[in-house]
Amino acid sequence: MTGATRAEICAVAIAETFRGDGETLVSPIGTLPSIGARLARLTFEPDLLLTDGVAMLLASVPPLGGEPHEPPVVEGWLPYRSVFDTLWAGRRHVMMGATQVDRFGNQNIACIGPFARPKAQLLGMRGAPGNTLNHPTSYWVPNHGPRVFVEKVDVVSGVGYDRAARLGERARRFHEIRRVVSNLGVFDFATSSRTMRLASVHPGVSVAQVVESTGFALEIARDVPETRSPTDLELEILRTRLDPLGAGQKELGG
Amino acid sequence: MSEADVVARLRDGMTIGIGGWGSRRKPMSLVRAILRSQLRDLTIVSYGGPDVGLLCASGKARRVVYGFVSLDSIPLEPHFRRAREEGRIEAVEYDEGMLQWGLYAASLRLPFLPTRAGLGSDVLTINPHLSLVRSPYADGEELVAMPAIELDAALIHMNRADARGNGQYLGPDLYFDDLFCGAARERFMSCERIVESGELLREGTFHTLRINRSMIDGVVEAPNGAHFTECPPDYGRDEAFQREYAATARDPGQWETFKKTYLELPDEAAYQRAVRAR
Numbered sequence: 378m379t380g381a382t383r384a385e386i387c388a389v390a391i392a393e394t395f396r397g398d399g400e401t402l403v404s405p406i407g408t409l410p411s412i413g414a415r416l417a418r419l420t421f422e423p424d425l426l427l428t429d430g431v432a433m434l435l436a437s438v439p440p441l442g443g444e445p446h447e448p449p450v451v452e453g454w455l456p457y458r459s460v461f462d463t464l465w466a467g468r469r470h471v472m473m474g475a476t477q478v479d480r481f482g483n484q485n486i487a488c489i490g491p492f493a494r495p496k497a498q499l500l501g502m503r504g505a506p507g508n509t510l511n512h513p514t515s516y517w518v519p520n521h522g523p524r525v526f527v528e529k530v531d532v533v534s535g536v537g538y539d540r541a542a543r544l545g546e547r548a549r550r551f552h553e554i555r556r557v558v559s560n561l562g563v564f565d566f567a568t569s570s571r572t573m574r575l576a577s578v579h580p581g582v583s584v585a586q587v588v589e590s591t592g593f594a595l596e597i598a599r600d601v602p603e604t605r606s607p608t609d610l611e612l613e614i615l616r617t618r619l620d621p622l623g624a625g626q627k628e629l630g631g
Numbered sequence: 632m633s634e635a636d637v638v639a640r641l642r643d644g645m646t647i648g649i650g651g652w653g654s655r656r657k658p659m660s661l662v663r664a665i666l667r668s669q670l671r672d673l674t675i676v677s678y679g680g681p682d683v684g685l686l687c688a689s690g691k692a693r694r695v696v697y698g699f700v701s702l703d704s705i706p707l708e709p710h711f712r713r714a715r716e717e718g719r720i721e722a723v724e725y726d727e728g729m730l731q732w733g734l735y736a737a738s739l740r741l742p743f744l745p746t747r748a749g750l751g752s753d754v755l756t757i758n759p760h761l762s763l764v765r766s767p768y769a770d771g772e773e774l775v776a777m778p779a780i781e782l783d784a785a786l787i788h789m790n791r792a793d794a795r796g797n798g799q800y801l802g803p804d805l806y807f808d809d810l811f812c813g814a815a816r817e818r819f820m821s822c823e824r825i826v827e828s829g830e831l832l833r834e835g836t837f838h839t840l841r842i843n844r845s846m847i848d849g850v851v852e853a854p855n856g857a858h859f860t861e862c863p864p865d866y867g868r869d870e871a872f873q874r875e876y877a878a879t880a881r882d883p884g885q886w887e888t889f890k891k892t893y894l895e896l897p898d899e900a901a902y903q904r905a906v907r908a909r
Contacts, residue, residue: 432803456804457652461728465747487724488715492757498715499707501679501699506726507748536751544751547772551747 381607383560384409384625385615386579387519389607390563392417394515394556395425395470402426402469404460408628410472410517412441412620419614432456442624464504467512467551473505475516475557477530480572480593482554484509484516484535492532505534509541513553519628521559523592538571560629561587563604568596577604632849634664634899637819640849641665641784646674648734648780648815650787650808651860653703654680654868656800658788658821660856660899665691667894676734676780678727678806680860681876684710687720688886689894695720696780698727702873709880725777726754731807733780738813745774785815788857789842790865791831792822792850798842801835802863812846821853823865855903872906 381389391413395403398417403425405414411430415438418425429435434453455463463469476499477485484505490496508514514535518525533540541549557564562578574596575587584601607615615625638661641647647665651657662682665673672693677683679700686692688710700711714720725733726748736744745764748754755761755775764776787808789798798820800808812818820842826833831840856862859869859876879885896902 454803457806458731461731464728487753492722492724492753494718495715498712500701501697502724502726502752502754503699504727504748506750506752506754507728507746509752510747510750532757533751533753540751545773547770548747548750548774 381612382626383579383581384623384629385607385612386604387558387560387629388413388416388615388620388625389611390558390579390604391472391517392420393605394472394558395422398422398425398470400424400426402455402460402463404428404469404471406471406473407517407519408441409519409625412615412625414472415441415619416611416614419618420611428455438619440619440621442620442622464507464511470513470515470555471504471508472515472517473508473535475518475525475535477525477527478516478518478557479527479530479537480595481537481539482535482557482566482573483530483533483537483540485530485532486534487532489531502534506536509536509552509554510548511551513555515555516557518557518559520630521561521587521590523590526591526593528593538566542571561590564595572596574598575601577602579604580606632819632851634660634821634851634853637661637786637849637851638664638668638670640817640819641670643670644672645783646676646781648676648782648785648811649682650785650806650811651680651682651857652678652804652806653699653701654860654873655703656788656802656806656857656862657682657860658786658856659858659860660853661786661819661821661851662686663894663899663902667896676730676782678730679708679711681708681873684708687711687714688880690719692720694723696723696725696730698725698730702877704868704870705873705877709877713880724754724757725749726752729754729775729777730780731810732777734807734810734814736777736779737781738810741779743776743778746777747774749775749777780814782811782815784817784819785811787811787818787820787842788853788862789820789822790862791824791826791834792820792842793828793831794825794850795828796820796842796844796847796850797828797831797840798822798847799831799835799839800841801839801865805841809841809846812842818847819849819851820847821851821856823854823856823862825850825852853899855906856899858903858906872909
C-alpha cells in the first residue's frame with residue numbers, strides 16, 4: 378500500500394472516536410465522519426448501529442458516493458422520532474460539525490454575531506443542546522483555523538465542559554464531549570481543567586502549525602504523539618470499499 | 632377543498648405549523664396559496680425548509696419558531712438567512728427535540744413537558760420566556776419546562792388520503808406531522824391523490840395510516856403539491872428547481888423574476904404548468 382492521504386488519516390482518527398461504543402447508534406454528520414464510522418464498523422466495532430442517512434438501519438455497509446454494488450440490507454427502521462428517543466435514552470454517539478468551538482468544547486452552529494441580529498445565520502441549534510446533555514458528542518472540523526477554534530463562541534449550541542460543570546451533578550451526568558478531530562490533529566478534554574488538549578498531530582503536521590491555527594491556548598503535552606496511520610487492511614477497506622471515489626479528500630478541499 | 636378554501640380559513644397573525652422536515656414532503660401548494668393571499672403577520676412553526684424561506688422572503692412571516700432551517704442538499708436556506716441577517720423576522724430558536732416536546736405538550740393539552748435538552752446552552756438565554764422546573768421526587772433534578780406550542784392551524788402533506796381525512800404516508804418517515812395536527816385547532820392536509828377508503832391499503836400496509844380523520848378538518852388533492860421538496864415514493868426533490876430558487880436569494884432582480892414566473896400566478900394549476908414549461 379502506498380502512503381496514507383490526510384483524508385485517510387482523518388478517517389481512521391474519526392473511527393477511533395467510536396472505539397468501545399459497542400451497540401450504539403452512531404450519527405456521523407459529514408462525509409469523513411460517515412466514512413470513519415463505517416470503517417470502525419467494518420473493523421474493530423462490528424456492533425455499531427448505522428443508518429443510511431435517512432431512516433433505515435443498515436446491516437450492510439455501503440460505500441460513500443457512487444452506486445453501491447448491491448442493494449443495502451436493512452436491519453431496522455429509525456425515523457426521526459425514534460432517533461430522538463434513542464438520543465434521550467443515551468444509546469447514541471453523534472459526530473457533528475462546528476462552525477466555532479472553544480477551549481471547553483462549546484460548539485456553535487446557530488449563527489455568527491449576536492443572535493438578535495446575526496452577521497451570518499447558520500443552520501440553527503439543530504439537536505446540539507440535547508445531544509450534548511444526553512450522550513457522547515464529538516466534533517469534526519475539516520478546516521482547522523483560528524476562526525473555528527475561537528476563544529469564545531458567539532452562541533452556544535452544543536454545551537461544553539465549563540457550562541456543564543455549572544449545571545450540577547445530576548444534569549451533567551450524561552455529558553461527554555469525547556473528541557474533536559480536525560484536518561490537523563485530534564483533541565480531547567483529558568485535563569484537570571477540562572480544557573481542550575492536543576492529543577495527537579496528524580503525520581506531516583507540526584505542533585507549531587496547530588498552535589498557530591488555534592485561537593486559544595491549547596493544553597499541550599511535552600511529547601505530542603502522531604495520529605496513528607491506517608493499517609494495510611484499513612487502507613484497503615477505505616480505497617476499495619468505502620471511498621473509491623475519494624469523497625473524503627474532497628471534503629478537505631483537495 | 633381547494634388551496635384557496637384553506638387560505639380562506641386562515642387569519643392575519645395566526646400561528647401556523649407546517650409539517651414535513653427540511654426540504655422533504657412539505658405542503659408546498661398550501662404554502663404557495665398563502666404567498667398568493669393577503670395574509671400577514673404570521674408565526675410559522677416548522678422543521679424548516681423552503682416553506683420557511685418562501686414565507687420569510689415574501690414578508691408573510693413575522694415570527695419563525697424552529698430548530699433548524701435547511702434545504703438538505705443545500706445545507707443553509709438562503710432566503711431564511713437573509714431575513715435573519717436583515718432583521719426582518721423574529722426568531723424563536725429551539726433544540727429540534729424541544730420543538731417536538733412543545734408540539735407534543737400542546738397535543739396532550741399539557742402546559743409543558745420536562746426535558747434535559749436546552750440546559751447549559753444558549754437556547755435558554757435567547758428564549759427568556761423558558762423556565763426550569765424541579766422534579767418533585769427524590770432526585771430533585773432541574774429540567775427545562777418546554778412550553779406547549781399551540782397552533783391555530785396545521786398544514787401537512789401526505790401521499791394518499793381519502794375524502795374524509797384519513798391520510799397515508801408512503802415514504803420512510805412520518806416526521807412530526809401527527810403532532811402538528813395534535814397541536815392545532817384546525818388541521819388541513821394536502822395529498823398527492825385522493826382515493827377511496829377501500830384503496831388505502833393497496834399501496835402500503837396499515838402501519839402507514841398514521842393520520843386519521845379525527846385529526847383533520849379539510850383535505851386538498853394536490854398532485855405534485857410538495858414540489859420542489861421530495862415526496863417519495865411519488866417523486867424525489869427537484870434539485871435543479873431548488874438550486875434556481877436558492878440562487879434568487881443573492882439578487883433582488885432574480886427574486887422578482889422568480890416571483891413573477893412561479894408565485895404571482897392565479898392558482899396552483901398555473902404553478903404546475905409553469906414548472907412543466909421550464
